[in-house]
Amino acid sequence: MRQRGWPAVCYAEKNIRINVVASGAIATEASKALLSHELKSELSAKSAMQRMSEPEEIVRASLWLCSDEACDITGVTLPVDGGMAVK
Numbered sequence: 001m002r003q004r005g006w007p008a009v010c011y012a013e014k015n016i017r018i019n020v021v022a023s024g025a026i027a028t029e030a031s032k033a034l035l036s037h038e039l040k041s042e043l044s045a046k047s048a049m050q051r052m053s054e055p056e057e058i059v060r061a062s063l064w065l066c067s068d069e070a071c072d073i074t075g076v077t078l079p080v081d082g083g084m085a086v087k
Helices: 006-012 029-034 037-045 055-066
Strands: 020-023 077-080
Touching (some): 020 055
Parallel strands (some): 020 077
């Protein structure tokens, strides 16, 4: 049986990092247009920050995770959800 995180372990010696960005509700143009005010409020309430994430916030976290600043990070799931996972 393979262990959790095994791809990150297998590819680490080749200097390949494998991580996951786990987003919550994102306030995209489509979600703003398609979701009712009530559903947007409900999704926002599930976040500790009481709002939906902006697409740029997900992008910045993803770019950081791919950057040299995060060169020693592999095999992690990074929640970028305004605190939804911990609420």
